[in-house]
Amino acid sequence: MFELSKEGVEFVKKEMQRYETKRSAIIPALYKVQEENGGWVSPECVTYLSQLMDLPEVWINEVLNFYTMFNKEPVGKYHVQVCCNVSCAMNGGRELADHLCKELNIKDGRHSEDGRYTLSRVECLGSCGTAPMMQVNDKYYENLTKESAVQILKELP
Amino acid sequence: MLKCKINGVEVEVKEGTTIIEAFKIAGQKIAHYCWHPGLSVAGVCRLCMVEIKGQPRLQIACNTPVQDGMEITNQSEQVKETVRWGLDFHLINHPLDCPICDQAGECGLQDQYMEFGLYTPEMAEPKVKKHKVVDLGSKIVLDTERCILCSRCVRFTAEVTKTYELGIFNRGDRSEIGTFENKPLENNYALNTVDICPVGALTSKDFRFRQRVWYLQERESICTGCSTGCNIKIYFNEEGLFRIRPVYNEKVNGYWMCDEGRNIYKFVNKENRLLKAKKGRKGEWLEMEGGAAAKDVAHHFKSLDKERIALVVTGQFSNEEYEALFQFYKKNVGNDFVYHWINNKESFEDFDGLLLRGDRNPNTKGLLQKLEDYRYEQTWAHLEENLKAGKIETLIVAGPENPLWFPDLKEKVQQWGIQLSHLIWLSSAKVQAVDEVECLTWQIPLKTFFEKDGTYVNYQGLEQKSHRIATIVPGALSLSEAAHLMAGEEYKVDMAPILKGPKKNYYVHRRGYL
Structure with missing residues (x-):
């Protein structure tokens, strides 16, 4: 059974105070849950959050399903998000993603075999000037080439 | 009050009325999916587009309040085309199955x-x-x-x-x-x-x-x-x-x-109905028509000791039927052994906050009023005492239309089967327990609310009339008809048209x- 840490609960409570309706605090609360649940939000997390925030489960599930920033299934140790939107695509973002899949042994286009990496192709991450780029967990890596990207990922602890 | 023109029809509406409501008041057709009068406005289907004179863009009728002097139409080419496109969009991913x-x-x-x-x-x-x-x-x-x-x-x-x-x-x-x-x-x-x-x-x-x-x-x-x-x-x-x-x-x-x-x-x-009248006891039933059974009761009635008869009523019948039944009882029996059978007593006062009430009878109010009018004030405990003491030999029961809501039905009927010598069972429902009683029993099939006219008084005291629609079980009687026949009167029973559906197509x- 998932539970937020003490700071997590405090954070959610504070966010609930911050908006006119507590429904507005669902997004920050879900971020917190995702952070503490190892990168994804499970159905149990939704149930837990609905009890904590005293909101219906469907409301939380609606938000969770709407946004792609929330992961609905477990992710690897490193969640690699490769931008494939206009600027990055023009500079080889899509090819970069294909290359990473090959190099990191990602067969189904999502998880590497050893579970270390999960790769998603995402829309604009707001770093067009430094395309192509990727985000690994919370960190941006910019001005990538195929080689440098693979090197960065392999060198991660 | 605000005046507006809907497709050329002038209507007056209250302040705060939305255009779609004004369309309904004016009796004009308007396309819509998401708007429902019992729910809040969502404005998501975009089908109720209307053109308002003086406004360049079309508006959705469900979320636009009427203003004084508005001239609104949904007959213009622009509106028609918009609605057509809206429908096209709705059907993009619709499977058309x-x-x-x-x-x-x-x-x-x-x-x-x-x-x-x-x-x-x-x-x-x-x-x-x-x-x-x-x-x-x-x-x-x-x-x-x-x-x-x-x-x-x-x-x-x-x-x-x-x-x-x-x-x-x-x-x-x-x-x-x-x-x-x-x-x-x-x-x-x-x-x-x-x-x-x-x-x-x-x-x-x-x-x-x-x-x-x-x-x-x-x-x-x-x-x-x-x-x-x-x-x-x-x-x-x-x-x-x-x-x-x-x-x-x-x-x-x-x-x-x-x-x-x-x-x-x-x-x-039909599956849950008593289809034929029956006379007899466990294992030896004689089937007959409802009217014939009621007449047979009338015939038998003369030989019964009037002081040892009692009447049990449930809140499932209409006012007119109670009136006829009590008239019959007053004239032909005369004692005041009339008892109100309250089903699921514990939950009688329950209310789920919306509509459903614990009192699962359509006409308890009407029955109580009639009992008061006739000064029948006996309690259920009085009946049980008398039954135990053997003071009651014959029981007339105006039983439930829907036996599911009488959890004590089986137990009561079994008990009566032992304590009584005659049971006159009037009910529209097929009840297994009644088929197994040991005393001499008449089972007379009654009509349901679907098959008879009647007035029901709801919990608020509001009288509502229910009308006869069609016959499901031919030969079933309404409680009034049964009462008249049991009194030995000549009475014309409404046996009319058997259920007919609409023409195909x-x-x-x-x-x-x-």
Whole structure:
């Protein structure tokens, strides 16, 4: 059974105070849950959050399903998000993603075999000037080439 | 009051009225899916577009309040084209599986398309595939591909039942309605979502695939499921009754009714009815017509000791029937051993906060009033005492129409079978326990609310008339008819037309297309 840490609960409570309706605090609360649940939000997390925030489960599930920033299934140790939107695509973002899949042994286009990496192709991450780029967990890596990207990922602890 | 012109028709409306309401008041047609008078305004279907004189852009009628002097139309070419495009968009990902869809014939998409659409589709893209035949518990099946995301059902569970089961998940053309983790939708008002669903996304497990709606007739009546007395519409044909839906009545039920009430049609259909009158006891029954049995009772009545007769009544009959029964009792028996059989006593005062009341009788108020008028004041304990002491030999029971709501039925009947020498059992329902009693018994089949006229008084004291629709069991009597016949009077029994459905293709003719 998932539970937020003490700071997590405090954070959610504070966010609930911050908006006119507590429904507005669902997004920050879900971020917190995702952070503490190892990168994804499970159905149990939704149930837990609905009890904590005293909101219906469907409301939380609606938000969770709407946004792609929330992961609905477990992710690897490193969640690699490769931008494939206009600027990055023009500079080889899509090819970069294909290359990473090959190099990191990602067969189904999502998880590497050893579970270390999960790769998603995402829309604009707001770093067009430094395309192509990727985000690994919370960190941006910019001005990538195929080689440098693979090197960065392999060198991660 | 505000004055406005709707398609050239002048109407006066109250302040705060929306344009779509004004259209309804003016009796003008307007296309819409998401707007429902009993729910909040969502403004998502974009079909109720209207043109307001002096405003360059079209507005949605459901979310625009009427202002004084507005001239509104939905007859202009611009509006018609917009609605056509709107419909085209609604149908982009709709599977068009009407031949196997249970909503066909009463589907909003079909209706609005014939009324406002009639375009040639221009979509060449493949359709988005979504979940089909999602099981939402014991009552409802969901087909998310057919859904047009009007959000009526979502608003219903949020605003009316406040149970918040349904939501819209995902986004864009992959949006679909559903419950969290496919939890079943089991609240007692869930079938209202099927009624308000304009398409075939939510269908009732009880009704789906049993009849095509164009083979059904519909008539209005009163629900006899509890003391609220919701106004209902019954759908039936020559094969029997198939479903019940609510009818708007501001004073009683609003737009809704509960799911338990929807089941009452099952107790009108032949399968659960006492079809023939019977005389005898366990193992030796003689079948006869209802009228003949009542006359036989009248004949036998003369030899009975009048001081050892008692009458038991339930709150399931109409005022007129109580009157006739008590008249009969007063004239032919004369004692005051009249007892009110209260079913599920513990939950009698319950109320679920919406419509369903613990008192599962349509006319308890009417019965109490009649008991008072005739000064019948005996308590149930008095009956039990007398039975035990052997002071009562004959019991006349005006029994339940729906035996499900009488949990003590079997136990009581068994007990009477031992304590009595004669039992006169008047009921529309087939009751196993009565077939097994040891004393001499007459079972007389009664008519249900569907087969007789009558007045019911609901918990508020509101009198509602229910009208005879058709006959299901030929030879069944109303309680008044039975009372007159048991009194030995000549009485003309209403045996009239056996249930006949509409002509095949009734709806097709009405609509004028095939």
